[in-house]
Amino acid sequence: ITGYTAEEMISKKISMDEFMGKGERKRIISILNRGSAEKPYRLVAEETSLYIKDGTLIPISLSASYVYHGGEPIAGISIFRDLRPIKHVEDSLRASEQKYRILVENANDGIFVYQDQCFKYTNPKFRELLGYTKEELDHMGFRDIVRPELGDLIEGRYVKRISGEAVPERYEIALLAKDGTWRAFEINPSIIEYESRVATQNIIRDITQKRKAQKALRASEAKYRATVEHTGTAIMLLEENRTISLVNKQMERLSGYKREEIEGRIPFTQLVHPEDRELMAGYHRARREGRRDIPSEYEFRFIDKQGNIRDSFITIGMIPGTRQSIVSIMDITDIKHMEQELEKARKMALLGEMSAHVAHEVRNPLQKIKTGVELLFHSMDLDERQKKLFNGVASGVDNLEKFVTQILEWTRSGKIRLKPFSISNIIKGLIFNRDEQFTRQGIEVNTAFDTQNDTIIVDGIQFRQLLENLIDNALEAMPGGGTLNIATSCIPEYTFEGPRQDITTRALEIRIEDTGCGISEEDLPHIFQPFFTKKTQGTGLGLALVQKVVSVHKGEIDVKNLENAGVRFTIRLPMDQTFSDDEVI
Template identity: 25%
Template sequence: MVKVKKDADKTRAELIKELDALRDHNYRLKSVISRYERVLAGKGPEENHYDLETEKDSIESLRKDLGERLKEIDLKEEELAVQNEELRSRLEEINARSDEFARMNAALRESEEKFRALAESTNAGIVLFRGDRYIYVNPMVEKVLGYTKDELLSMNTWDIIHPDSRELVRRRGHERLQGLSVPSRYEVKVLTKDGKTIWAEFSAAVIDYQGRPTAIATIFDITERKRAEEERDRLFEYSRDILFIVGFDGRFKVVSPSVEKTLGWKNEEFLGKHFIDFTHPDDRALTIAMMKEHENGREAEFENRVLCRDGTYRWISWNAHPLVDEKMAIGVGRDVTERKRAEDELKAAKRQADLYVDLMGHDINNMHQIALGYLELARGTRPGAEQAALLDKAEEVLNRSAKLIGNVRKLQKLHEGAFQSRDIDVCKALADAQSEWGATPGKTITLDLHGHRTCIVRANELLYDVFTNLVNNAIKHIKDGKQIIISLDTTEEKGKPYCRVAVEDNGPGIPDAYKERVFNRMHQGTASDTGLGLYLVKSLVRSYGGRVWVEDRVPGDYAQGARFVVSLPAVNNKRDPSDQRDRGSSQA
């Protein structure tokens, strides 16, 4: 009989082999029984009985053995069924894992494709390296360094690092691999293929790439920025102005070396100190108010007196720009002590000039009145014709002197802003001025408003002086028998309404070379000119937002007379269709 192993840990192949052996043994047992049955079938009862008795034990043993073998076969088949189920489960698990691995591989390929697409389109240089060898470089690295991809992949990673920066890069890399906290970005010098040294900003990290620890680094070319910073540092070092950074708490964080040249303090004596510590007591309230502007995100421009190391004060003009997120302000301070001194001297000179003007306006005018009184007394003595003419000349000079003083005082008040603007009707101002001209012996003066009943401009009470000065100027320069015409028109300039007044005469005229100069303060056409009449006209007209010029009465022939034109912005005036077209001019 075949002996069957009882070990439950037999392999599937061993179990199948034993099962085949049992089946073969069972087959042989069945063959023996079948043979005996055939033999017994051919004998008589006695023989059969003898054979059965003789073979009884053998047959019983065979049957018993067969039963045991059949049970073992059943057990083996059950074990095989269990193992078949386990194999099926394992096969399903293997298939599932195979699908998962396929998906992971697909995702990995997609991720690598995205990485390459991003890396090869970015403006940053990107490298992957293990140890001292590159395993990937993007096109920007090739562009920055000048090497090809194949050249870089065959190079040692240290070949591109400048000797001055190698220790820094080595130390940072070692600390990063040890898991220590190191700055993610730092600046290093890099060598290009053509031997140049450039500045690059490195940002590095360790990642898992293709199942292995790999260093990834981004590289930005910051050479231009470093040059700008060096230029800034040179400016900071050599600037004559005080360059500074001050916190919102009022304390200096950075001060340029020029503070020593300007104020005598060493740089370190300023650092950490409060702005107010160096501010003149009378200027502290203003300084604190200006510093609060920084906290509101507004620039501050102001001047104050700052303490020098020798105990004196100098005027400094500050201009600071806030950096709200950093809670500080950067700015510049300029020494304006000499300018302030000049301003004080100018104010003193102005006060002195005002005193002289007041002196002319009051005391000298009083003398004029006394002199005019004596002239009247002299006329009462019935002088001869020659003496009377001399008296007239003296009176004329005194009157001109009085007008000059009047014009000076008007200019002074104009520059001081003493006159308030208001709406004034030019038609009425011309009509009022006409009464002063009156009947001028030997000269004809005509006012033509061209049918306009009103023309409003924004001016002040000195508009009257504009017209009287222009007419008086014409009266002075034409001979007897000549004519003066004052006319009013409305026109448009750049789409806006204007009121235009012209004073023309048929006197000797003004050559082109003098047309611009007649409005200058010091211009004198003749010995009798005071030089301030037309200058006052120009000053007033400009203060009204208008312009004044002189042109030929007959275009191209100055000898036929002059035309002075004043053009002023009109207020709510509509241009009359009958107005004349604009004429060519030479503006003062």
């Protein structure tokens, strides 16, 4: 410790006054002198100092006592220990404690030590947050600043925590400030030893403003979610990887998928027609590359869960500061259909005007030709060959006159003369008039009428023409014989699609089936178009007129090839429909 050798120490060259710190030898001797031979004083672990060989003054712990002889001290025995290691540790601890105290005292979070249901220590920030003084808090506990119903819970957590039981490592709580207001805090407790006993050190952070911001955010989110949910447009949120992360109710209705089937599961390209996918995926990438030449509104074809294709109009844009897109989709299938129907109606109106004009111009000359042919036929002596020629001319004139009549029927106004009629009577009359032709062609006719629901209000002339055209079509389809089935029935509830709204009512269904050659699949979509025909002597107006009559009666007609052979036409008419004054004569 001292750096001296044993020889140097006992050479009597070292003076104790110089060896020990200044005045220390006298102080130690004065303490030992308190004793006597009968009751010697023993000095134990007294802190003092001495000089080592290099001249450094070091701290030591000294234990000493006198050796007595004849009642007088003749020598001293001492034991000392180098205190430098201990002093170093103590200095380090004091420095560390000072740094920790500075840190705690100047922390921007509230810090307190809790022990025995009391605040044992509080830093200035904690006192500032709640407004209490140190003296006030020294006599307070959690029960004084939490809601009464939570007192047992919080104190119970403290007991469980110091006992080593599992409790929340962090929680939020409202504390009562001195001014009577409740403030929200987040508390992070941990176990420490304080004054040689277990306690908790707690760090609290004021989250009152955070709570208010969260509440405002939730209110804002609820408002905008309600707006998104109740808008009439399908809306979705699109991620950078094309996944749909959010949809509204309208998107569920449009797509046919439930929300949980879409969100986070389906890429938007799954809802896009294959022919449109590459283009829209390219737009998606380019939009995230910051390109500004990408359209934000355009039309595309949407595919729902059932595989139905819907014409749609999309509006899309990036959400600022994110890689997400907000997408709005509007189903324009009905609008496109209406546009097509309007264009078709415009063309049909123009065609009708032209056709009516031609028909009127042709009808008068036809009458003169017909009259002239009849006069010549009956006033001349004709051989068989000449008679055959005249009959051919007369037949051609009749066909042309029939064609003109069909044109005029097709172009006439959409107004109808409504009266109650028995459908079965109309059909029976038409069958009776063609009985000879049915027999000649070898056609068997079967009928099945719903006699309980047989009366319907229609335009008798137009409806008779409609049925006559369909029966004539069946006759032409079975030149070599076959079977014609005609049946009627009532549908208690049937929904007719209207231009403004759908109507559900009783419906009369008429089915006319033949076992003829059928209609080619490529021709089926066109058979109701005016002047469309594949017959060598057909006008192409028969079925167009049928569809028009059904339409003005607010009904519907469809046609289907049967599995074995033949065709079925199905007509459905509303039995309880009302008509406006503009629709009837």
